[in-house]
Amino acid sequence: xxxxxxxxxxxxxxxxxxxxxxxxxxxxxxxxxxxxxxxxxxxxxxxxxxxxxxxxxxxxxxxxxxxxxxxxxxxxxxxxxxxxxxxxxxxxxxxxxxxxxxxxxxxxxxxxxxxxxxxxxxxxxxxxxxxxxxxxxxxxxxxxxxxxxxxxxxxxxxxxxxxxxxxxxxxxxxxxxxxxxxxxxxxxxxxxxxxxxxxxxxxxxxxxxxxxxxxxxxxxxxxxxxxxxxxxxxxxxxxxxxxxxxxxxxxxxxxxxxxxxxxxxxxxxxxxxxxxxxxxxxxxxxxxxxxxxxxxxxxxxxxxxxxxxxxxxxxxxxxxxxxxxxxxxxxxxxxxxxxx
Amino acid sequence: xxxxxxxxxxxxxxxxxxxxxxxxxxxxxxxxxxxxxxxxxxxxxxxxxxxxxxxxxxxxxxxxxxxxxxxxxxxxxxxxxxxxxxxxxxxxxxxxxxxxxxxxxxxxxxxxxxxxxxxxxxxxxxxxxxxxxxxxxxxxxxxxxxxxxxxxxxxxxxxxxxxxxxxxxxxxxxxxxxxxxxxxxxxxxxxxxxxxxxxxxxxxxxxxxxxxxxxxxxxxxxxxxxxxxxxxxxxxxxxxxxxxxxxxxxxxxxxxxxxxxxxxxxxxxxxxxxxxxxxxxxxxxxxxxxxxxxxxxxxxxxxxxxxxxxxxxxxxxxxxxxxxxxxxxxxxxxxxxxxx
DNA sequence: CTGTTAGCGCATTCAG
DNA sequence: CTGAATGCGCTAACAG
Numbered sequence: 001x002x003x004x005x006x007x008x009x010x011x012x013x014x015x016x017x018x019x020x021x022x023x024x025x026x027x028x029x030x031x032x033x034x035x036x037x038x039x040x041x042x043x044x045x046x047x048x049x050x051x052x053x054x055x056x057x058x059x060x061x062x063x064x065x066x067x068x069x070x071x072x073x074x075x076x077x078x079x080x081x082x083x084x085x086x087x088x089x090x091x092x093x094x095x096x097x098x099x100x101x102x103x104x105x106x107x108x109x110x111x112x113x114x115x116x117x118x119x120x121x122x123x124x125x126x127x128x129x130x131x132x133x134x135x136x137x138x139x140x141x142x143x144x145x146x147x148x149x150x151x152x153x154x155x156x157x158x159x160x161x162x163x164x165x166x167x168x169x170x171x172x173x174x175x176x177x178x179x180x181x182x183x184x185x186x187x188x189x190x191x192x193x194x195x196x197x198x199x200x201x202x203x204x205x206x207x208x209x210x211x212x213x214x215x216x217x218x219x220x221x222x223x224x225x226x227x228x229x230x231x232x233x234x235x236x237x238x239x240x241x242x243x244x245x246x247x248x249x250x251x252x253x254x255x256x257x258x259x260x261x262x263x264x265x266x267x268x269x270x271x272x273x274x275x276x277x278x279x280x281x282x283x284x285x286x287x288x289x290x291x292x293x294x295x296x297x298x299x300x301x302x303x304x305x306x307x308x309x310x311x312x313x314x315x316x317x318x319x320x321x322x323x324x325x326x327x328x329x330x331x332x333x334x335x336x337x338x339x340x
Numbered sequence: 341x342x343x344x345x346x347x348x349x350x351x352x353x354x355x356x357x358x359x360x361x362x363x364x365x366x367x368x369x370x371x372x373x374x375x376x377x378x379x380x381x382x383x384x385x386x387x388x389x390x391x392x393x394x395x396x397x398x399x400x401x402x403x404x405x406x407x408x409x410x411x412x413x414x415x416x417x418x419x420x421x422x423x424x425x426x427x428x429x430x431x432x433x434x435x436x437x438x439x440x441x442x443x444x445x446x447x448x449x450x451x452x453x454x455x456x457x458x459x460x461x462x463x464x465x466x467x468x469x470x471x472x473x474x475x476x477x478x479x480x481x482x483x484x485x486x487x488x489x490x491x492x493x494x495x496x497x498x499x500x501x502x503x504x505x506x507x508x509x510x511x512x513x514x515x516x517x518x519x520x521x522x523x524x525x526x527x528x529x530x531x532x533x534x535x536x537x538x539x540x541x542x543x544x545x546x547x548x549x550x551x552x553x554x555x556x557x558x559x560x561x562x563x564x565x566x567x568x569x570x571x572x573x574x575x576x577x578x579x580x581x582x583x584x585x586x587x588x589x590x591x592x593x594x595x596x597x598x599x600x601x602x603x604x605x606x607x608x609x610x611x612x613x614x615x616x617x618x619x620x621x622x623x624x625x626x627x628x629x630x631x632x633x634x635x636x637x638x639x640x641x642x643x644x645x646x647x648x649x650x651x652x653x654x655x656x657x658x659x660x661x662x663x664x665x666x667x668x669x670x671x672x673x674x675x676x677x678x679x680x
Numbered sequence: 681c682t683g684t685t686a687g688c689g690c691a692t693t694c695a696g
Numbered sequence: 697c698t699g700a701a702t703g704c705g706c707t708a709a710c711a712g
Binding site: 021023026 | 681682683684685687688689690
């Protein structure tokens with residue numbers, strides 16, 4: 001590949017194909033009629049000279065960057081990664097291209113990352129699990145198309161794509177009840193921080209209501225507040241054991257805590273699922289490889305990414321769009337035992 | 341909404357501070373002397389009007405984008421995520437900002453992702469585990485500052501940042517030997533694809549040489565070729581068991597395969613570490629939470645990211661730079677048992 | 681349909 | 697040291 005010498009511009013291909021630069025611009029943008037022969041000539045020249053329009057010039061002249069900012073909270077997260085994959089796939093067909101940033105679950109970092117995205121003049125925004133204030137979010141919404149994934153914001157219901165945590169949690173708990181478990185402990189997600197409160201609180205509610213529906217009054221002694229991190233799952237086991245109230249199953253608000261709990265049980269010599277059954281939430285890739293493989297709840301991450309992408313693209317084109325509440329699915333594996 | 345948010349330009353702050361736009365440009369870029377009073381006036385105006393220079397205009401006029409392209413192979417990878425974190429931290433202090441792309445371990449995707457990076461006119465490139473041909477890489481090197489992480493390319497030794505796989509692997513195997521193990525199996529990484537050959541082959545070599553140094557001739561029956569994926573670790577167990585040659589320990593070329601192997605052993609009722617000891621490589625975050633916690637090798641990912649960032653920045657400034665071979669560290673946990 | 685012309689916002693000579 | 701004048705490469709009116 002004999003690469004670049006001097007940047008070739010629209011001017012070059014205009015001369016090469018014997019037309020004016022505006023005509024070139026027209027065939028390239030496609031939003032104006034051009035005679036077929038000229039069109040072909042231009043295309044040929046573009047191909048021959050391997051022309052690449054200068055995005056800076058385009059952006060400056062048109063006022064659009066043709067890019068969509070995508071903010072994750074952790075590149076390393078398997079769940080967000082799957083969403084990103086969906087977004088990439090969804091945006092691929094359009095003329096827009098994604099611009100990634102990572103908030104690392106820290107408000108200050110996310111704020112700055114958002115600024116750089118804004119500085120790059122993104123035309124729209126997809127925010128995953130954002131921790132920003134709803135005021136800021138409302139404000140952003142006024143400025144450009146916006147889709148918020150995995151967090152519901154009051155006043156922005158239209159733009160939020162969330163999973164039905166309550167229902168999934170209800171089902172997971174019911175699964176345990178159906179298998180004969182009466183004493184089911186729950187390790188919650190973070191509940192105090194108002195920002196991430198949603199998921200944790202909803203999953204807790206689903207757990208409690210499932211018990212009630214089965215005629216069992218939820219016991220506070222069987223509920224331990226976690227933080228969504230492995231470490232908290234590990235600690236939760238100690239807490240539960242200390243409290244002394246027996247249980248035959250544990251439902252953790254996510255797989256990471258379930259993993260932590262698994263280790264805690266292992267250290268105590270408690271077998272899974274022989275002594276205690278375990279269920280997680282999220283279906284981290286590795287959960288299928290735990291010993292035993294973990295029963296958990298899978299969110300259709302990739303689809304969610306696709307939907308989010310489609311929604312922004314529609315907004316960008318002024319088309320109507322809708323974001324339904326997506327439902328998660330229980331993945332049954334060997335970490336749950338049927339008892340009598 | 342657009343009323344109050346009229347884009348403010350350099351022109352606005354020029355008027356506001358009573359100087360010309362060139363003076364404004366000077367104090368902002370800092371590469372030219374400006375009288376202190378004027379400087380202050382400009383800064384004040386910038387602050388007051390909350391001025392943000394238009395990157396497109398800057399890029400178009402200067403020919404630089406002030407951005408560094410960063411290509412990963414999988415946003416979801418914990419290892420690469422840690423490297424990205426290091427890169428972000430390393431680039432933060434400079435005026436450059438990172439632009440991310442994901443090659444998803446697929447050459448075609450990586451190629452396209454690289455193109456979009458190039459279209460955005462990145463000033464430099466950091467490639468993680470790239471699968472591109474060395475010819476393309478050589479070519480890129482001619483066009484801009486370049487750093488390749490986790491892959492060594494002939495002719496580009498200067499620009500590659502790699503970990504000493506051989507040494508780490510040698511140490512891991514020696515650790516097993518020191519604990520009394522004589523029959524040590526090895527699940528290799530991918531060996532056939534020339535692109536990712538390095539890591540897998542080097543780890544295999546380290547394993548073999550450690551055995552030889554201990555006076556043990558490596559047995560082909562105890563080596564199974566894997567693909568770096570969990571699934572292959574699972575299958576490897578079946579293969580090993582079928583071959584019938586006994587072993588008391590397994591060294592997998594990465595944690596994912598170790599996890600797969602762990603499940604395979606579990607399914608066969610073989611206990612870890614009581615019956616078989618297990619060692620991985622990479623120290624995935626979750627490895628510390630496996631049951632039992634996995635002994636493995638940790639690569640200083642974040643530091644590597646920092647070094648990569650520093651190296652590109654130096655290149656960008658025409659300064660000299662050097663990329664040493666970094667060494668990994670054995671993390672001892674409960675998955676290895678001392679036998680007699 | 682198509683060529684000409686004016687900017688987009690900023691960095692950079694080039695004269696003072 | 698500083699202001700005025702040129703483009704950077706492209707889009708979008710504006711005439712033909």
